[in-house]
Structure formats: C-alpha cells, structure tokens
Amino acid sequence: MSFVLRPAEEGLRLRGFNNLTKSLRFSLYDFVVAQDVAERESYIRYIDGLYSAENITGVLTRIAGILDAQIISISGQDYEPHGASALMLLGDLGSEGAQATELPNRSLAAHLTKSHLCVHTYPDTMDPKGICSFRVDIDIATCGTIVPLKALDTIFNSFESDVVIIDYTVRGFTRDERGRRVYLDHEFKTIQDFIAPAIRAEYRCEDLVLQRENIWQSKMLRKHLDAPEYFAPGCFRDNAESRAALDDVRNEMLGIFRGWPT
Numbered sequence: 001m002s003f004v005l006r007p008a009e010e011g012l013r014l015r016g017f018n019n020l021t022k023s024l025r026f027s028l029y030d031f032v033v034a035q036d037v038a039e040r041e042s043y044i045r046y047i048d049g050l051y052s053a054e055n056i057t058g059v060l061t062r063i064a065g066i067l068d069a070q071i072i073s074i075s076g077q078d079y080e081p082h083g084a085s086a087l088m089l090l091g092d093l094g095s096e097g098a099q100a101t102e103l104p105n106r107s108l109a110a111h112l113t114k115s116h117l118c119v120h121t122y123p124d125t126m127d128p129k130g131i132c133s134f135r136v137d138i139d140i141a142t143c144g145t146i147v148p149l150k151a152l153d154t155i156f157n158s159f160e161s162d163v164v165i166i167d168y169t170v171r172g173f174t175r176d177e178r179g180r181r182v183y184l185d186h187e188f189k190t191i192q193d194f195i196a197p198a199i200r201a202e203y204r205c206e207d208l209v210l211q212r213e214n215i216w217q218s219k220m221l222r223k224h225l226d227a228p229e230y231f232a233p234g235c236f237r238d239n240a241e242s243r244a245a246l247d248d249v250r251n252e253m254l255g256i257f258r259g260w261p262t
Helices: 037-050 055-066 150-159 240-258
Strands: 021-033 071-076 086-093 115-122 131-141 164-173 203-209 215-222
Touching: 021 240, 037 115, 037 131, 037 203, 055 071, 055 086, 055 131, 071 240, 131 150, 131 215, 131 240, 150 164, 215 240
Parallel strands: none
Antiparallel strands: 021 131, 021 164, 071 086, 086 115, 115 131, 164 215, 203 215
C-alpha cells in the first residue's frame, strides 16, 4: 500500500527542531483453545519461543528500518515464568541525512536523542474455560519527522492477532518559519488509512477520531475464524464440544473488543 504524508499546511516550513511528540500504542491479542494442562503448557512454550526477547528485538529492528530511524541502543529481557520485553532507542535518520549504522551491543544507552520503541508480551492461561491468550503491547514514541503510523503493516505482519487496539496521539507544538505554533505536521483522517486494504478486510473496524485534540483510535476484531488454527495441532474435531469451545473464543474476543469485564 502507498500513501502520502502531506504537511498540515501546504509548503509548511518549520523553525528549528520539530518538537511534536507522536505516540503510537498498539495492543494485539491472539487466542487458542487449551483442553487440558498439557496443551496449556505446550502453548506457553510455543509463545515463549516464538516471541522471545531476541525475536521481538528483530521485529523492532524491522520497524526502525520502516521509520528510517537510526538505532542507538537495544535492551531485551526474557522473564520468569513467562513473557519478554525489548526496548530500542532511536535517532531520526530521515531528517538528518545520516547513514544506517551497524547494530550496537545490547546495552542501554544513557541518553535518548529523539525516539524509542518498546514491546512487552503477556501470555494468559488462567481463563476457567481453557481459552489461552497472548497480548503484545508495542509503544512507539517519536519526535522530529518520524511518523510511527508507517510501521502498522509491518506490525500486523509480524504477529498473529485476533483483536487489535491502536491509539495515536500528537502532543506539544512546534513553530513555522513565521513563528506560529503548529500542532500537527501531517494530515490524515483515520488510522485505517495507514493499514493495507488486504489486512483491513480481515477485520471488523471501528474508529474514534477527536481531530481537534489530535487523538485517534482504531479497534479491530477478526471476522472469520479458521477453526483448526485455534486448537492444538490435530486436536480439532467437528463436533459440539469443539464448536462450543470456538464460541467461547469468539465471546472472549468480543469481550476484549468491547471492554467487557467477562
């Protein structure tokens, strides 16, 4: 998919550094049915391996490339008993004309020039009906010319997701060359504009737009479930019990989409 970011005012020229802070928060949820303790433990091992700190750091590296950002430092951590986190500090290559650099050692830098990426994972196997879920939170905070919305397709392609909640805000102000305050330096109507049509078609989408406050939200719920994909390999049976379990998955997805407690 291609799109064009236009300045909020055609020909807009800024004075000094762009001080706008753009924050993208992306939460995704993936679900499976675990029919016994062994299947729950197997699911956790699968998730811990697939989304280890090392692997999610690879996702952040791809996102940094999409954003045309310079990687300053990386930190990753696997947790006991489950879960992982990764943090990446960034500089803005796009506005400075710098060249890409080799990845640094995995040590946390003492400074942050402009931007950061972070990912946290949260497996959940405590549902009484045996529905296991996996949540990934991705935060991208940028200053300068970096627009984090450009990373959305990469995020979708990096994780399996049944429910997605995306929040985007722009805070602060910068100034144009005449000294006037500028609160938004790129025009768009909805977060959905930055998601490929083929991806959007898989989800039911609802948008919240508070344009004057520079707040946008998109909530997405998968439309169609491929039943065998929600069970351990070879465990799906086309019977009443499996169909009931799949209905439980649908209800869990809808509850999170709507924000219901149960």
